[in-house]
Amino acid sequence: MPTKHIKTENSLVGVGGDVLAELDTPKTVSRLFYDLQKLREQSELPTLQFDWFLLALDFLYTVGAIKLDAGLIRKLIQ
Template sequence: MIVPTKGITPQRSLLAVGAQILQNLDRPMTVSQAWATLRHWRHTHGHHAPVPFWWFVLALDALFALGVVDLEDELLVARRVDAAATQRL
C-alpha cells in the first residue's frame, strides 16, 4: 500500500502518489486545488491507474506523518527541510 506490491502498481503506491503531490505543490493551495492539480498531472503524464479521492487523502496523511506537508490557514504547504540540518534523537 505504501510501497508497490503485487496488488498495488508503482504508480498507485502511496509514496508515488505522495511524490506526485509534492511535485505539484509549488505554492500553498487548498486540498481541492491539490486534488485537481494531481488529477490533471496524472492524466497529462499518462498515469491511467485510478486514484480515488480517499487514496489521495491517504497519500496526504503519509506526507503529513513524514513531516513534509502542513496545513496552514486551510492551505496545504510543502515544508522544505534541509536533510543535513535535521538531527536524529
C-alpha cells in the same frame, strides 16, 4: 509501498511524490486534488481516487513533509 501487485504510481509513496511535486506553491486540498487529476490524465496514469489522495496527504503529514496552514497545504521539505 509498491509491491508486485501495486504499481509505484498507485502506491502511497508514489502518490505522495506526485503531491510534493505539485506543491510548488501552497494550495487548497481541492485545488491540489484537481491538479493531480490533470497531471495523471496528461501522463495517461489511472484516475486517482479521493480516498487514496487523502491517505497520501495523511502519510506526508505524518512524516513531516507537509502541513496545513490557514486552509492551504504547504510543503515543508525541499
